[in-house]
Amino acid sequence: MTETDVKDRLLDAALMHVPFDGWSEASFAAAIADTGIDRTVARAACPRGAVDLALAYHARGDAIMLERLRQTDLSSMRFRDRVALAVRYRLEAADDKEAVRRGTTLFSLPVYAADGARAIWNTCDLIWTALGDTSDDINWYTKRATLSGVYGATVLFWLGDDSLGHQATWDFLDRRIDDVMRFEKFKATVRDNKALSSLLAAPLSVLGKIRAPGKGAPEGGWPGRWNNGTK
Structure with a gap:
């Protein structure tokens, strides 16, 4: 068995x-006993x-969401509706609400908070x-930061929601x-407003040098790049 196979078998057993x-x-030990690994x-x-x-378990939900998105025709949808649908698909991929609730408790602990934040950011x-x-x-960062806030708040709401079909x-x-x-829209307004652009020229110049993580960035390095005028 590969490492992925082992982890999948343990996860399936642990969810019980x-x-x-x-x-x-205790859950991990029980999963080992149940699988005989x-x-x-x-x-x-x-x-x-x-x-x-x-x-x-979180990564499995991400994979299910991505597969549903691939199979869905999004061409006629507004972009905001595509984002909402993706988040909805992600929540619907969590087939065990109690497992998510327990995960929320786990990743609220200071020692694991960074792992939880990283998982949401990756989603x-x-x-x-x-x-x-x-x-x-x-914008690469602000888009993901704002959506992370939306996703986290929606998960907490969903955990306490008993409405029909989670409407x-x-x-x-x-x-x-x-x-x-x-x-x-506000960011675009600031960018297109000459007066505001002039007022914020210095900070915008600094922010303009920030780049998203490069595809060839070394593992464990800084989560982004600084552009000094070269690509």
Whole structure:
């Protein structure tokens, strides 16, 4: 078995225990027992145990969302509706609300907060990329940051939503997406306004040098590039 196969088998087994024990060492140990996978092999695939399985569960949801987007004809939809649909697909990919609730608890702990933030950021990056975003400047960051806020708030709303078909969540999501679109419109207004552009010339000049992460950026390096006039 490959490392991916091991992790998938452990994840499937762990999901039976997470509603009772959370993403904990107890769930990880139970998954090992249920699958019969050697403990050393399991630890090699998931050095942090259930934390790695929780992240794998999140990544699985991302993959399901992307596949649904690939199979959906988005050509006739407004862009804001495409973004909303992508977030909805992502939430619908989470087939176990209790597993998500337990994950939210896990990643609210200070020691794992960075992992949780990185997972949400990656989800939003996947959404923007799948929808054709080609920005390579500060907009690359602001788009993902604002959508991360929308996604995080919508997940929390969804966890407490008992409306039919989660309609209250989709209404909430639509309102948050409208907020994002207004922010993007505001940025364009500032950029096109000569008076504001002159007033903000210095900070805009600095921000204009920020570039999105390059495809060839070394792993573990800074999450972006600084352009001094060269590509």
